[in-house]
Amino acid sequence: xxxxxxxxxxxxxxxxxxxxxxxYQTSGFNGLFWYQxxxxxxxxxxxxxxxDGLEEKGRFSSFLSRSKGYSYLLLKELQMKDSAxxxxxxxxxxxxxxxGAGTTVTVRA
Amino acid sequence: DSGVTQTPKHLITATxxxxxxxxSPRSGDLSVYWYQxxxxxxxxxxxxxxxxxERAKGNILERFSAQQFPDLHSELNLSSLxxxxxxxxxxxxxxxxxxxxxxxxxxxxxxxxxx
Numbered sequence: 543x544x545x546x547x548x549x550x551x552x553x554x555x556x557x558x559x560x561x562x563x564x565x566y567q568t569s570g571f572n573g574l575f576w577y578q579x580x581x582x583x584x585x586x587x588x589x590x591x592x593x594d595g596l597e598e599k600g601r602f603s604s605f606l607s608r609s610k611g612y613s614y615l616l617l618k619e620l621q622m623k624d625s626a627x628x629x630x631x632x633x634x635x636x637x638x639x640x641x642g643a644g645t646t647v648t649v650r651a
Numbered sequence: 652d653s654g655v656t657q658t659p660k661h662l663i664t665a666t667x668x669x670x671x672x673x674x675s676p677r678s679g680d681l682s683v684y685w686y687q688x689x690x691x692x693x694x695x696x697x698x699x700x701x702x703x704x705e706r707a708k709g710n711i712l713e714r715f716s717a718q719q720f721p722d723l724h725s726e727l728n729l730s731s732l733x734x735x736x737x738x739x740x741x742x743x744x745x746x747x748x749x750x751x752x753x754x755x756x757x758x759x760x761x762x763x764x765x766x
Contacts, residue, residue, distance in 0.1 A: 643693035
């Protein structure tokens with residue numbers, strides 16, 4: 543099965559940078575995803591890594607190291623609307639997609 | 652709009668009852684996933700179908716079952732409902748094809764309240 547760990551909560555100030563770490567153990571690794579979820583809403587896709595390295599999409603970047611079973615999501619120039627839960631998800635054999643418990647990010651003015 | 656449609660949006664039912672949640676995937680997506688999210692909890696993977704066949708199973712209770720039909724829509728059946736089954740149930744779909752960046756797209760969820 544999958545073991546996906548990420549911090550429960552993080553707090554940061556508007557305009558700052560926050561890095562959310564995710565470690566995982568899985569068999570048949572087939573990609574790592576980051577999703578954003580506001581309370582009571584559906585998760586929305588942020589980024590995808592299948593090869594080692596950094597993927598950048600605007601204010602959001604995601605990094606993957608497959609040998610270390612490690613990823614991070616970097617949120618830059620934080621805005622109040624970025625307050626949400628950030629979910630790390632690992633896709634394994636047969637495209638099974640498992641999620642970590644999520645990291646609640648609170649952005650303060 | 653993700654293109655994934657879930658019905659109903661809200662459902663209130665009594666303990667012991669049975670309900671069916673429905674999901675229509677995005678056009679062209681062959682894989683459907685079902686997740687349960689209880690209050691302040693993460694997404695718990697229940698089950699996955701690919702082109703009509705069960706592909707992976709998570710911690711799905713025996714009281715729960717699902718299927719994917721030839722037109723690729725899926726239904727999640729929850730029976731002998733208990734108070735603890737109250738949760739948001741999400742369906743997601745993806746293409747699930749080798750070589751394609753196949754992120755999963757989520758429906759808006761069905762909020763089930765068991766009273």
